[in-house]
Amino acid sequence: MNYNYITKEEVSVTYFQFPKFLLKYPISQNGKVVYMLLYDRARLSQMNNWLDENGWIYVIYPITELIKHTGKCRSSIKSALKELDEAGLLVRKSGGFSRPNHLYIKIPTEEIYQKVSDSTQLENGRSYNQPLYGQNTGHMRVKKSAPNKVIINKNNISNNKLNYECQEDQLVIVNT
Secondary structure, eight states, rough: OOOOOOTTOOOOOOOOOOGGGGGOOOOHHHHHHHHHHHHHHHHHHTTTTHHHHHOOOOBOOOOHHHHHHOOOOOHHHHHHHHHHHHHEEEEOOSSSTTOOEEEOOOOHHHHHHHHHTTTTTTTSSSSSOOOOOOOOSSSSOOOOOOOEEEEEEOTTTTTOOEEEEEOOSSSEEEEO
16 A cells, blocks of 8 residues: 655545544443444434424434444444443334344533634633633643754855755754
8 A cells, every 4th residue: 555645735634533532431441442433423414404393403323234244243333332322322112023223423511602602702802712621721830841953054045945954853954
């Protein structure tokens, strides 16, 4: 397989959104990956207006597809779904006789409240960003870092082109 460096012109690859609150949830990695896949599918369902009678977005994601997308066995997927169900992040409802189950992905209310409070405007028009969870808002102590070693060749200064040559622990600027 060949790999390329990311460049300025590089088109981004497809990706899944991983909600940050999952990092603090006491669920397994399989549960987090399954939630991420379900959350992505829920966003697709939202675009396609898959709503139930309550106006809630539902997802249809067969276990066989979850197995294929995660590379995990059936029992791992079932235990991850059960774990999400017990954590309150997932509700499964029967779709009816010989119809697929409807999966309802839930977001903790603290996360929804955090999004609303982060964009609150003050009287002077500036936004007020509250710290996330238990984030320390005290003064930060910054250590002084060692400066880079810069050597400038002063011969031929009229030339505007600079050549940057980096070595392990120094930066050398040489006029060309």
